[in-house]
Amino acid sequence: MGIRAAANKVLSLQQMANSAEVLNDLLGYPPLAPVPIAYNFLVPNFKGMQNFLNAVESSSPEGDSAPITSPENPTAPPTPPPSPPPEKGETGEQAPITSTEDPNEMPSSTSDVDDPVQPGKSSAASNQMEVSLFTAATEAFSKANTNCSIAESLERCRPIVSLAKSRNIRVRGYVSVALGCPYEGSDVDPHKVAEITATLLEMGADEVSVADTTGMGTAPKTQELLKALFAAGIAPKDLALHFHDTYGQALVNAVVGLENGIRTFDSSVGGLGGCPYSKGATGNVATEDLVHCLHSLGGHTGIDVEKMAEIGAWISKELGRPNDSRAGKAILARLSSK
Amino acid sequence: MGIRAAANKVLSLQQMANSAEVLNDLLGYPPLAPVPIAYNFLVPNFKGMQNFLNAVESSSPEGDSAPITSPENPTAPPTPPPSPPPEKGETGEQAPITSTEDPNEMPSSTSDVDDPVQPGKSSAASNQMEVSLFTAATEAFSKANTNCSIAESLERCRPIVSLAKSRNIRVRGYVSVALGCPYEGSDVDPHKVAEITATLLEMGADEVSVADTTGMGTAPKTQELLKALFAAGIAPKDLALHFHDTYGQALVNAVVGLENGIRTFDSSVGGLGGCPYSKGATGNVATEDLVHCLHSLGGHTGIDVEKMAEIGAWISKELGRPNDSRAGKAILARLSSK
Numbered sequence: 001m002g003i004r005a006a007a008n009k010v011l012s013l014q015q016m017a018n019s020a021e022v023l024n025d026l027l028g029y030p031p032l033a034p035v036p037i038a039y040n041f042l043v044p045n046f047k048g049m050q051n052f053l054n055a056v057e058s059s060s061p062e063g064d065s066a067p068i069t070s071p072e073n074p075t076a077p078p079t080p081p082p083s084p085p086p087e088k089g090e091t092g093e094q095a096p097i098t099s100t101e102d103p104n105e106m107p108s109s110t111s112d113v114d115d116p117v118q119p120g121k122s123s124a125a126s127n128q129m130e131v132s133l134f135t136a137a138t139e140a141f142s143k144a145n146t147n148c149s150i151a152e153s154l155e156r157c158r159p160i161v162s163l164a165k166s167r168n169i170r171v172r173g174y175v176s177v178a179l180g181c182p183y184e185g186s187d188v189d190p191h192k193v194a195e196i197t198a199t200l201l202e203m204g205a206d207e208v209s210v211a212d213t214t215g216m217g218t219a220p221k222t223q224e225l226l227k228a229l230f231a232a233g234i235a236p237k238d239l240a241l242h243f244h245d246t247y248g249q250a251l252v253n254a255v256v257g258l259e260n261g262i263r264t265f266d267s268s269v270g271g272l273g274g275c276p277y278s279k280g281a282t283g284n285v286a287t288e289d290l291v292h293c294l295h296s297l298g299g300h301t302g303i304d305v306e307k308m309a310e311i312g313a314w315i316s317k318e319l320g321r322p323n324d325s326r327a328g329k330a331i332l333a334r335l336s337s338k
Numbered sequence: 339m340g341i342r343a344a345a346n347k348v349l350s351l352q353q354m355a356n357s358a359e360v361l362n363d364l365l366g367y368p369p370l371a372p373v374p375i376a377y378n379f380l381v382p383n384f385k386g387m388q389n390f391l392n393a394v395e396s397s398s399p400e401g402d403s404a405p406i407t408s409p410e411n412p413t414a415p416p417t418p419p420p421s422p423p424p425e426k427g428e429t430g431e432q433a434p435i436t437s438t439e440d441p442n443e444m445p446s447s448t449s450d451v452d453d454p455v456q457p458g459k460s461s462a463a464s465n466q467m468e469v470s471l472f473t474a475a476t477e478a479f480s481k482a483n484t485n486c487s488i489a490e491s492l493e494r495c496r497p498i499v500s501l502a503k504s505r506n507i508r509v510r511g512y513v514s515v516a517l518g519c520p521y522e523g524s525d526v527d528p529h530k531v532a533e534i535t536a537t538l539l540e541m542g543a544d545e546v547s548v549a550d551t552t553g554m555g556t557a558p559k560t561q562e563l564l565k566a567l568f569a570a571g572i573a574p575k576d577l578a579l580h581f582h583d584t585y586g587q588a589l590v591n592a593v594v595g596l597e598n599g600i601r602t603f604d605s606s607v608g609g610l611g612g613c614p615y616s617k618g619a620t621g622n623v624a625t626e627d628l629v630h631c632l633h634s635l636g637g638h639t640g641i642d643v644e645k646m647a648e649i650g651a652w653i654s655k656e657l658g659r660p661n662d663s664r665a666g667k668a669i670l671a672r673l674s675s676k
Binding site for chain 2: 215218219220221245246247248249251252255282286289292293296297298325326327329330331
């Protein structure tokens with residue numbers, strides 16, 4: 001079962017300069033982590049993909065033809081830059097918010113590490129870079145978000161996917177506003193979503209995240225959307241669901257996804273995020289709330305929800321934002337009363 | 339389908355002086371409302387029940403033998419006291435947070451009103467008083483909350499129920515910490531909950547609200563609890579479910595209740611509330627979030643969710659508390675952008 005941090009929220013279109021800086025920092029000073037990390041970068045266009053490849057490949061000792069994620073070409077982790085001291089109860093092993101942790105999809109790694117009390121801690125060698133491409137389910141949102149029609153945005157994606165796949169880089173497609181659009185309302189055609197999703201997969205995308213950007217999604221609409229996706233021949237394993245908890249329905253909708261065989265869900269620690277094109281939109285569903293729910297249903301995520309709650313409180317404080325995870329706050333309150 | 343405001347949260351044990359004042363105000367100056375209102379009062383002991391009856395019956399023109407809720411004994415509504423000016427978009431017809439609106443259970447009423455544009459507006463005559471009695475599913479919580487054992491608390495309830503029923507007053511029982519206890523943990527025996535619930539119903543309680551006071555409830559635990567309740571011979575119509583959204587699971591759990599035939603759910607506008615005996619406990623699930631969910635599933639509640647969102651924002655502001663309803667805030671953001 002995969003839980004993905006919403007890297008795209010941090011590295012938004014408005015922040016490409018910062019995104020490049022983040023990329024260079026991660027390549028130069030990959031954080032140590034107990035499991036391999038997938039870093040997900042939003043690529044807005046072909047030029048962005050070229051810049052991304054140049055940065056990644058110039059950091060590789062094998063030069064620009066090296067497969068970036070290959071364990072056969074390890075990049076020795078240099079000395080990490082100074083980091084903030086860990087909070088009470090933290091072990092300093094949290095993933096940064098720009099990472100995606102998904103133990104199910106990462107190659108296993110037990111590289112040599114400098115901290116003997118953390119078995120299985122990975123080096124940068126087994127980390128993975130992936131790129132994200134955004135499309136939208138409505139013409140109005142596509143125009144506002146990418147300044148082109150849906151068809152044009154798909155045609156822009158095609159050479160990017162080809163280039164990424166030629167370098168063994170994983171590609172994740174997104175279909176925004178799949179369950180409600182701030183411009184066109186809540187009745188988004190599920191068959192249109194299925195058509196866009198199928199097109200992205202046919203191009204070579206490894207996975208498509210179908211996104212309820214506005215949080216307008218409901219249980220019946222989620223059910224209807226999944227039915228349309230499956231009817232278009234798309235397998236659950238090629239899909240992720242991405243819910244925003246704007247109307248408080250994210251977990252109800254996620255359970256519908258689970259019941260339909262979906263095993264990858266996007267979320268954001270502390271409920272961080274939002275959408276500049278969707279007024280009033282809050283962040284993705286909080287990772288802590290989702291993990292608590294999945295665990296309660298008997299799911300295995302590989303995530304320590306208490307540690308995740310600590311991360312949520314820490315990052316919210318660092319960013320000066322309220323911690324928007326209910327489970328996170330409740331778990332911390334329970335821990336503090338022990 | 340019934341949605342109940344969490345009157346008990348406002349009229350808590352700590353505030354019995356205020357509770358009496360609220361009662362006297364409501365009896366003296368019943369607010370006009372488009373539908374009959376049920377006022378729910380927490381009665382902690384037999385003396386409390388006597389005080390309640392004295393107040394209610396002394397306000398009745400027929401004296402102390404008058405059935406309080408009988409439409410044949412109308413109390414003409416006197417001039418209401420000064421109230422705050424309505425907010426933008428309000429019509430001044432919101433129910434106060436101490437009310438319970440449940441159109442399914444109220445006698446219909448089309449009494450004469452002073453506002454011809456509000457058809458069916460009720461006077462105080464068709465309003466209803468009901469009393470609430472609290473029990474708990476664990477010995478430790480019972481001790482902390484009512485200073486007696488579960489068995490003792492049930493024996494204290496018996497004469498109160500008898501007195502209430504002798505005066506045609508509706509009785510609502512509560513079983514607190516039915517899905518998790520701050521003292522005894524998350525493994526509360528569902529058979530114990532069923533036994534307490536059955537005892538309250540056998541005494542004459544009209545309905546029992548089974549309460550997830552701590553928010554520790556999960557979908558599987560809710561399912562297991564309902565199974566135990568039904569196995570004890572309790573009908574869905576005699577039950578209400580009362581979820582706190584402390585861990586963000588309230589709607590997921592409510593959907594499990596719905597699927598099992600439960601049609602009455604407690605909630606609190608703006609997610610107001612908490613529990614003095616349950617550290618970190620947040621309020622009941624927000625009415626706006628619950629109603630949005632129920633409507634999305636095709637339910638009919640009789641509630642205008644946009645008006646409810648306005649009430650949530652208004653009362654939160656009045657109380658100086660954050661508005662804890664996700665749907666409420668999202669609906670208001672959407673309305674303000676129109």
